[in-house]
Amino acid sequence: MRLDLKDYLERKRKIVDQALDKYLPKEKDEPKIIHKAMRYSVFAGGKRLRPILSMASFELVGGKGNSILPVACALELIHAYSLIHDDLPCMDDDDLRRGKPTSHKVFGEGMAVLAGDALHALAFEVLLRAKRLDVISEVANAIGTQGMIGGQVADLEAEGEKVSLSQVNFIHTHKTAALIKLSIRAGALLGEASSEELDALSRYGEKIGLAFQITDDILDVVGKEKIIGKKTGKNQNKATYPKIMGLEKSKRIAKKLVEEAKEKLEVFGDNGFILKELADFIVNRAN
Amino acid sequence: MRLDLKDYLERKRKIVDQALDKYLPKEKDEPKIIHKAMRYSVFAGGKRLRPILSMASFELVGGKGNSILPVACALELIHAYSLIHDDLPCMDDDDLRRGKPTSHKVFGEGMAVLAGDALHALAFEVLLRAKRLDVISEVANAIGTQGMIGGQVADLEAEGEKVSLSQVNFIHTHKTAALIKLSIRAGALLGEASSEELDALSRYGEKIGLAFQITDDILDVVGKEKIIGKKTGKNQNKATYPKIMGLEKSKRIAKKLVEEAKEKLEVFGDNGFILKELADFIVNRAN
Numbered sequence: 001m002r003l004d005l006k007d008y009l010e011r012k013r014k015i016v017d018q019a020l021d022k023y024l025p026k027e028k029d030e031p032k033i034i035h036k037a038m039r040y041s042v043f044a045g046g047k048r049l050r051p052i053l054s055m056a057s058f059e060l061v062g063g064k065g066n067s068i069l070p071v072a073c074a075l076e077l078i079h080a081y082s083l084i085h086d087d088l089p090c091m092d093d094d095d096l097r098r099g100k101p102t103s104h105k106v107f108g109e110g111m112a113v114l115a116g117d118a119l120h121a122l123a124f125e126v127l128l129r130a131k132r133l134d135v136i137s138e139v140a141n142a143i144g145t146q147g148m149i150g151g152q153v154a155d156l157e158a159e160g161e162k163v164s165l166s167q168v169n170f171i172h173t174h175k176t177a178a179l180i181k182l183s184i185r186a187g188a189l190l191g192e193a194s195s196e197e198l199d200a201l202s203r204y205g206e207k208i209g210l211a212f213q214i215t216d217d218i219l220d221v222v223g224k225e226k227i228i229g230k231k232t233g234k235n236q237n238k239a240t241y242p243k244i245m246g247l248e249k250s251k252r253i254a255k256k257l258v259e260e261a262k263e264k265l266e267v268f269g270d271n272g273f274i275l276k277e278l279a280d281f282i283v284n285r286a287n
Numbered sequence: 288m289r290l291d292l293k294d295y296l297e298r299k300r301k302i303v304d305q306a307l308d309k310y311l312p313k314e315k316d317e318p319k320i321i322h323k324a325m326r327y328s329v330f331a332g333g334k335r336l337r338p339i340l341s342m343a344s345f346e347l348v349g350g351k352g353n354s355i356l357p358v359a360c361a362l363e364l365i366h367a368y369s370l371i372h373d374d375l376p377c378m379d380d381d382d383l384r385r386g387k388p389t390s391h392k393v394f395g396e397g398m399a400v401l402a403g404d405a406l407h408a409l410a411f412e413v414l415l416r417a418k419r420l421d422v423i424s425e426v427a428n429a430i431g432t433q434g435m436i437g438g439q440v441a442d443l444e445a446e447g448e449k450v451s452l453s454q455v456n457f458i459h460t461h462k463t464a465a466l467i468k469l470s471i472r473a474g475a476l477l478g479e480a481s482s483e484e485l486d487a488l489s490r491y492g493e494k495i496g497l498a499f500q501i502t503d504d505i506l507d508v509v510g511k512e513k514i515i516g517k518k519t520g521k522n523q524n525k526a527t528y529p530k531i532m533g534l535e536k537s538k539r540i541a542k543k544l545v546e547e548a549k550e551k552l553e554v555f556g557d558n559g560f561i562l563k564e565l566a567d568f569i570v571n572r573a574n
Binding site for chain 1 (some may be wrong): 312317321322325372375377396397400403404408412415418420423424426427430433436437439441443444
């Protein structure tokens with residue numbers, strides 16, 4: 001089966017954007033400034049990769065209808081909150097994200113902290129619409145110190161230090177891959193996957209999650225600022241694959257991870273083609 | 288009925304502290320530094336007022352056993368997260384809290400942001416133990432832009448500005464009273480309160496919540512730094528009751544609110560005596 005991936009991504013992105021617009025408080029609602037700040041970051045041109053992965057996973061295991069949408073959007077709200085806090089001067093100190101000034105550059109640092117906090121709380125509010133305690137539990141766990149935040153902590157601690165490959169793997173699998181794996185798992189859980197399917201998709205999620213971060217760091221070295229929309233070459237004193245083993249080897253590893261991820265989908269036979277294309281997209285993207 | 292309030296508070300505080308110790312990741316678990324930072328702020332000597340209010344409300348409506356404990360602790364984790372972020376240089380810029388250096392003074396700003404985020408996520412993880420979607424929904428709502436964060440936004444915007452009494456009321460009812468009212472309501476919901484009871488307790492919660500913040504701002508003017516444990520006189524350019532209407536009138540209003548709160552408990556007859564004492568404690572405390 002062949003998929004027009006560009007068309008697929010565009011179609012899903014529109015559905016996610018419409019739902020996000022519905023779930024986010026309106027700019028005219030008080031206190032206006034925080035709602036403006038929340039919408040500014042959420043609608044800054046993200047690819048909606050995490051929601052799309054959760055939807056693709058949901059549909060692959062036989063999920064029907066729109067019950068995945070609140071979960072998909074909650075994942076994007078969490079992603080947006082983590083980026084706002086990550087960009088703060090006391091963290092990565094980034095002025096630009098997706099070609100636009102970061103939240104604290106536009107709204108000030110205090111408001112950026114609150115906008116992140118508000119998106120974090122809103123994510124759980126939106127998530128509740130799915131009425132699934134098991135999914136909420138997976139989310140809370142994946143974004144805590146055993147997941148996303150744990151990775152951010154290790155990343156902050158590694159700054160300027162000499163780090164080993166195992167430390168880099170810890171950072172990547174926690175900071176980035178945890179949320180991507182969660183997206184895949186949440187879709188599978190909501191779609192009532194069998195335990196065999198859930199397991200296969202979890203392994204797939206881990207591998208594309210790591211491949212995603214390696215590709216991000218490769219793009220930081222070779223990518224075009226205009227296309228990526230943020231300052232490149234910023235991760236020179238960060239713990240990355242390109243820094244530890246060079247560009248070419250990093251590219252090979254990312255591609256190998258994607259191949260391994262795709263193999264995990266064999267249990268789905270031909271039906272796995274969308275997630276296979278999404279895996280390829282993760283390493284072949286230009287931004 | 289008479290209550291030895293000091294003994295009651297101490298007894299409940301110990302139960303809450305033991306449960307918090309159980310729910311919080313250990314300092315020896317990786318990444319150690321964030322768990323240390325989380326525990327540092329949670330065990331910095333708080334009164335555990337919000338958990339205690341939720342437990343008292345739970346017991347008043349007939350709740351039995353320990354099922355309230357995860358909810359009670361989640362409220363304290365949320366309170367701790369909000370204080371860490373509130374104390375940041377880009378927010379209230381406080382160096383001292385409860386007589387100890389604030390989180391960012393000890394762990395750095397980046398780690399303080401993450402410690403707040405981690406407590407926020409952990410609160411939902413702990414809350415899930417109660418297995419009550421309605422309670423999680425109340426929590427997410429009360430701490431979002433229509434509740435606590437909305438109040439923090441208005442507070443940040445009001446800094447240095449001339450503000451009206453209605454603006455001050457907006458800030459207080461959102462920033463402080465929302466979480467206190469939530470504590471009372473969460474206890475009532477978990478204890479299976481009737482709608483009449485829930486309504487009475489909600490009104491009680493709103494009133495003591497406002498009285499609590501007015502008293503905080505009075506203590507900022509007249510309190511002893513050594514007892515309060517933070518720098519006093521800091522709220523001079525903040526929107527407060529003492530600033531708008533003077534100390535004496537503010538004290539009278541706080542006392543009146545407490546009397547009104549106690550009246551709301553009439554529906555419980557004699558059984559309401561613990562929440563009545565807790566209401567008195569809120570305006571009579573020295574820190």
